[in-house]
Amino acid sequence: MAKKPSIHAYSDRTAFERLMVLMATLVRYPGVGECKIKESEKHRNALDAVRAKVLELGSEFQWPPDYPAPATLRKDLETLRDYKILDRRMYRWGYYLGTGAMTLEELQVALHALASQAQYQANPIARRVYQQVSKRLRGLDVEAQGKLFYPVRSHLNRTIVETDPEHLRGSRRDTLFAQLDRLETAILDGQAVELSRSLDLYGRDRYGSTRIWPLQLIYHDIAWYLVYEYVETGQLAVSRLNRFRNYCRFLNQQRPLTIQEQRLEAAHGLLENGWGLYLGELDEQQAELNGTLEPISVKVRFFPPVVNFILEGERRHPHQHIKLGPKDRQGEHQYVDYSLPLPERSLEEFLLWVNRYTDRAKILAPESLAQRHLQSAINLLARYSSTRDRE
Incomplete structure (x- = not known):
């Protein structure tokens, strides 16, 4: 005689979908449900923040406006703990599932690199991300006995210029660092931009506006640089970010990311053949890339x-x-x-x-x-x- 199947708490389709939506919420919004925003603030109900996102995502399934109730959601979170999807500890700085696409060891390596960029290379975006992630992972670091954030490896080369847009705003040092978000978007979208150069320390009279295809941001020795291609000539160049003004205007010109990658590869070929960051004039570059320039x-x-x-x-x-x-x-x-x-x-x-x-x-x-x-x-x-x- 066949064994009578037992009815699971999530056998009902609605309950199962609710649990899936909760998991999808934690994947899509890592850190949701932070207990307090700042050390000086009082604790707030983390469940409210999680529920708000669940309700937002649940609306796609035509759920009732107030479904699920807080008590139901609390039970679902406990179920995730039972199945080891969430750990049995407080998620004071927000809920998240596992370590995403990485193992714990891979996460440590990524954190070390991120911490170095945030602290020594003064990357403002890396600093913001590291602060958020390090808060979120405090509980995991406690379980790892402080080993998660210990800087086993670090890149100590320190930038010699200010990079934080908050510190630069309104000062004489107002530079392209204030436009990094737009610049990175332009790189990935194959978007031509107009920049304005404020300094030319090499006597080549390259001041004022210039139209370029931005290709990559690189850190070298003491500062951040931009690898780019001139729109009009196709000449490749590398320039210090702080020598451009706080100005980045999108032009009505775009190209595929494959072209961006090809031109970036050409720039790195010149960097590998040469010494330092100067890529030469256009005729030199063309001859060098064609293999006709005698070294x-x-x-x-x-x-x-x-x-x-x-x-x-x-x-x-x-x-x-x-x-x-x-x-x-x-x-x-x-x-x-x-x-x-x-x-x-x-x-x-x-x-x-x-x-x-x-x-x-x-x-x-x-x-x-x-x-x-x-x-x-x-x-x-x-x-x-x-x-x-x-x-």
């Missing part, structure tokens, strides 16, 4: 005590070559030769890198770059010898 062979000899620092940089440049010099009586290399092919556009930034090693570096090729390096040393000596500049 310049650059060679620098480094001396102790920086030899080991140079040897340490195995991945400093994808096309580098390092040759060891002879050893002295102590078994240490007397010098090391560092060579690589570079486009002419990158020689200025490469020279700036060599200059950081002062008298521990000597440029062997090309001769023109060696003479510039020597002249810098002569100018430095003259600077220190001048009685006028001693105070």
